[in-house]
Amino acid sequence: MPGDEESRGMRDHDGEDNGPVSTDTEHHTLVKPLVGSNSYATRKTVAQGALDFALLMANSSQLKALVDIPVNARGNFYVGLLVLLGLSIALQVSAGVVLLILGMMDPDESDEPAHKRAERLNNASVCIILIITIINVFISAFGISYVDNIPGTSAPHVVTTLAP
Numbered sequence: 001m002p003g004d005e006e007s008r009g010m011r012d013h014d015g016e017d018n019g020p021v022s023t024d025t026e027h028h029t030l031v032k033p034l035v036g037s038n039s040y041a042t043r044k045t046v047a048q049g050a051l052d053f054a055l056l057m058a059n060s061s062q063l064k065a066l067v068d069i070p071v072n073a074r075g076n077f078y079v080g081l082l083v084l085l086g087l088s089i090a091l092q093v094s095a096g097v098v099l100l101i102l103g104m105m106d107p108d109e110s111d112e113p114a115h116k117r118a119e120r121l122n123n124a125s126v127c128i129i130l131i132i133t134i135i136n137v138f139i140s141a142f143g144i145s146y147v148d149n150i151p152g153t154s155a156p157h158v159v160t161t162l163a164p
Contacts, residue, residue, distance in 0.1 A: 042103060045099050045102050045103040046103065048099055048125070048129070049096060049099045049100070049103070052092055052095055052096050052099065052129075053096070055088075055092060055132070055136070056089060056092045056093070056096075059085055059088050059089050059092065059136070059139075060089065062085055062139065062144055063082075063085045063086075063089070065144050066078070066081055066082060066085065066144050067082075069144075077142045080142065081139060081142055081144060084135050084138055084139050084142075085139060087135060088132055088135045088136055088139065091128055091131060091132050091135070092132055094128060095125055095128040095129055095132065098121055098124055098125045098128065099125055101121060102118065102121050102122060102125065105117075105118050105121075
């Protein structure tokens, strides 16, 4: 039976027998997809959502650092950075909502209006993410920094720097 095709099992990386392998031509797949036929799009949407969440946390941290700068130490770009950070956070929340809606959609292949709706939402999410990227380039270019003299020393000390 070691050479018998019907009784030979599939071995995993530990060398253990996982049972017989079907040689039936009726069963074309051994593993069924976990999330249906649209699993690539679902994984892509989840990955975009995770990156969007990471950027949201980074922008929230930058906003906190910006607000923590004392009034007398705020530079010329304070209001501009405040507006850009607020706009970026608002757009990230809207992109998250769009991605959540896209992740829940699973249109049938025969449902043309649902496909059009999903395509429009996908294009909208790409546009929103592009705008968020451009805004964050400007946030990084202007940077958030605050220099303070530590009492008892003569050298200035950078308290907060968030420009990458």
